[in-house]
Amino acid sequence: xxxxxxxxxxxxxxxxxxxxxxxxxxxxxxxxxxxxxxxxxxxxxxxxxxxxxxxxxxxxxxxxxxxxxxxxxxxxxxxxxxxxxxxxxxxxxxxxxxxxxxxxxxxxxxxxxxxxxxxxxxxxxxxxxxxxxxxxxxxxxxxxxxxxxxxxxxxxxxxxxxxxxxxxxxxxxxxxxxxxxxxxxxxxxxxxxxxxxxxxxxxxxxxxxxxxxxxxxxxxxxxxxxxxxxxxxxxxxxxxxxxxxxxxxxxxxxxxxxxxxxxxxxxxxxxxxxxxxxxxxxxxxxxxxxxxxxxxxxxxxxxxxxxxxxxxxxxxxxxxxxxxxxxxxxxxxxxxxxxxxxxxxxxxxxxxxxxxxxxxxxxxxxxxxxxxxxxxxxxxxxxxxxxxxxxxxxxxxxxxxxxxxxxxxxxxxxxxxxxxxxxxxxxxxxx
Numbered sequence: 001x002x003x004x005x006x007x008x009x010x011x012x013x014x015x016x017x018x019x020x021x022x023x024x025x026x027x028x029x030x031x032x033x034x035x036x037x038x039x040x041x042x043x044x045x046x047x048x049x050x051x052x053x054x055x056x057x058x059x060x061x062x063x064x065x066x067x068x069x070x071x072x073x074x075x076x077x078x079x080x081x082x083x084x085x086x087x088x089x090x091x092x093x094x095x096x097x098x099x100x101x102x103x104x105x106x107x108x109x110x111x112x113x114x115x116x117x118x119x120x121x122x123x124x125x126x127x128x129x130x131x132x133x134x135x136x137x138x139x140x141x142x143x144x145x146x147x148x149x150x151x152x153x154x155x156x157x158x159x160x161x162x163x164x165x166x167x168x169x170x171x172x173x174x175x176x177x178x179x180x181x182x183x184x185x186x187x188x189x190x191x192x193x194x195x196x197x198x199x200x201x202x203x204x205x206x207x208x209x210x211x212x213x214x215x216x217x218x219x220x221x222x223x224x225x226x227x228x229x230x231x232x233x234x235x236x237x238x239x240x241x242x243x244x245x246x247x248x249x250x251x252x253x254x255x256x257x258x259x260x261x262x263x264x265x266x267x268x269x270x271x272x273x274x275x276x277x278x279x280x281x282x283x284x285x286x287x288x289x290x291x292x293x294x295x296x297x298x299x300x301x302x303x304x305x306x307x308x309x310x311x312x313x314x315x316x317x318x319x320x321x322x323x324x325x326x327x328x329x330x331x332x333x334x335x336x337x338x339x340x341x342x343x344x345x346x347x348x349x350x351x352x353x354x355x356x357x358x359x360x361x362x363x364x365x366x367x368x369x370x371x372x373x374x375x376x377x378x379x380x381x382x383x384x385x386x387x388x389x390x391x392x393x394x395x396x397x398x399x400x401x402x403x404x405x406x407x408x409x410x411x412x413x414x415x416x417x418x419x420x421x422x423x424x425x426x427x428x429x430x431x
Contacts (some may be wrong), residue, residue, distance in 0.1 A: 042159040043168045044218045045177030046152060052212035053115055054176050057141070058183025058289070059205040060125050063191070064134070064284035065265045066272065067198045074131045078268060080389020082131065083263035084382040086138040093146025096370030101151040102364060108222040111155060114148025115216055119209030126202035150177050150370040157358040158223050163304065165358050170300015170351040177296060177347075180289035181209075184282035196278060243369060247360035251373050253312065253415075254353050258380035260319060260408045261346075262388040262400075264288065267339055270326055270397055274335045286337060287342035295347025303352045309415065310333045315349035323405035327398040 066076040068082070124137035127181070155167075160168040183205075190201045266284065270283040273412060303311055322341035329335050354370075361369030373396040391400040 038341075039164065041160045042174075042220055042223075043156060043171060045215065046156055046174045047158075049212045049216045049220075050176035051179035052208045052215065053118060054124060054179030054289075055146050055183040055186065056119065056205045056207075056209035056212070058180045058285060059187040059190075059208075060122065060202055061265075062187050062285040063198055063201060063269065064125070064192035065268045066278060066281060068134060069129060069269070069272075070199060070221055070278070071243055072128075072131050072134070074134075075390040076266075077386075077390040078131055079269070080263065080385045080392070081130075083134065083170065083265045084385030084389075086142040089139050089142045089146060091108070091380070095371075096371065098150030098154060098367030098369070098374075101154055101367035106222065107151040107155040107158070107367065108220060110151040111148045112213065112216055114144050114146070114151070115209075115213045116144075117147065118144035119206065119213055120144075122206045124204065125205075125285055126199045129417075145381060146374075150367050151360070153354055153370045154366040155222065162359070166303035166352065166355040167297070167301040169302070169354045169358070173300065173351040173354075174293050174297040177289045177293035179346055181286050181293055182191075184284075184286035184289065188280055188282040188286070191278075191282070200238060203406040204321060205417075238246050243361065243365065243372070247357070247369060248352065249359055250353065250356045251376050253356075254373055255380040256347060256411045256414070257312075257315070258377045259352065259384050260316065260404060260406065260411050262384040263361045263381070264342075264393065265385075266397075266400060267326070267335075267342065269392070270329060270391055270401075271332070271335050273397060274329045274332050276332045276335065284335065284339055288339045291340045291343030292300045292346045295344050299348045300351040300355070303355055308352060308356060309343075311348060311352055313412060313415055315345050316408050318348060319345040320408045320412070322404050323401040323408065327401035327405070329397075 020306060065079050065083075066080055069076075074082075097110050101110050104110075118141055121141040122138055124140065125134070126303060128134045156172060157165065160376035187201050190204060191197070195201045267284060267288065268281055270280050272278070276284065299311065318341055321431060322338050322345060325341060329338065353373075357369055357373050358366065387405070388400045391403055
């Protein structure tokens with residue numbers, strides 16, 4: 001009788017007894033160390049769509065904390081609460097849009113609707129007269145982001161060979177962040193030209209939003225799917241069981257990283273505290289986005305070749321450094337250094353976590369998998385941003401960033417202690 005167990009093969013070395021190694025399915029195998037695939041055109045289209053929408057969004061978001069504090073008289077706690085609720089809304093909605101895209105077997109329509117709704121929300125910021133109105137506009141804007149997020153990420157996975165998915169997510173994130181760099185830069189320029197007229201800048205932001213929707217509608221063709229595939233409920237118990245322990249570990253990691261990184265709105269408020277002129281403060285977010293953009297694609301490519309665990313640990317270490325620098329701010333140059341480190345952390349980790357989700361999720365549940373991942377991260381973002389606002393109002397800005405650094409240290413220790421079992425196939429992803 002054969003001693004071979006199905007799915008396992010014996011591996012014997014000169015100095016070690018026989019051990020069993022799991023033969024992994026194609027999407028779970030470690031990527032080719034020298035992938036030769038060309039990046040699909042659809043990935044570039046999705047990247048440029050994200051670039052245009054981020055120009056539109058960041059022209060507003062880089063100025064919004066200042067607008068709320070200076071023009072509307074809001075407190076730091078109000079800013080934190082609005083930002084936390086807004087980001088949580090975006091991430092929570094993704095579970096529904098992702099699941100719906102899996103059920104329909106089509107992802108482009110939901111993605112287009114999400115980008116169109118986001119564009120529709122932009123004029124509302126120009127019309128706002130109170131913090132409550134800003135909250136409504138911000139929730140609608142982030143609702144749109146939530147609708148498009150999971151279907152877009154699942155669509156990118158559908159378009160990309162497994163061996164280069166880390167690079168593909170890094171490329172899309174990099175182009176997205178180029179937009180996040182151009183948006184604040186353009187916002188600062190228009191603030192200078194239009195004598196700090198917040199509302200005029202908000203109106204101008206509608207233009208790149210419209211362009212992003214047009215590019216997506218006319219520039220991307222969704223991959224064909226088998227017409228014989230029967231529709232079924234993605235969140236049926238039998239289907240959800242296919243999301244195994246390796247996937248839920250990625251979800252947990254995403255939540256920990258989000259708790260350690262509160263809203264970037266607090267970077268803007270810190271820049272204002274440290275003496276940067278009002279019209280130039282959007283350049284702080286432009287700097288963060290530039291570093292993020294330049295690092296996201298290289299680290300995405302690197303994630304196809306090396307240990308994900310080490311890259312995650314590096315990202316946490318960089319975020320600790322960013323928090324400590326921002327906590328000690330006494331000069332605008334120190335703020336710029338801390339913001340650059342913050343952007344580097346984002347470039348190291350954000351595309352990597354998305355690639356890890358794509359590798360652990362079954363093909364027919366990719367939208368649902370990204371949805372669950374983002375809903376957990378959304379709740380973590382809400383908690384982190386509200387806590388940051390409370391610390392800021394009661395103990396000051398340094399306490400906010402020092403608390404972030406302490407949480408990062410705890411997360412880094414947990415990551416080091418939670419070492420994977422190399423004999424389990426699901427853990428190949430973390431080595």
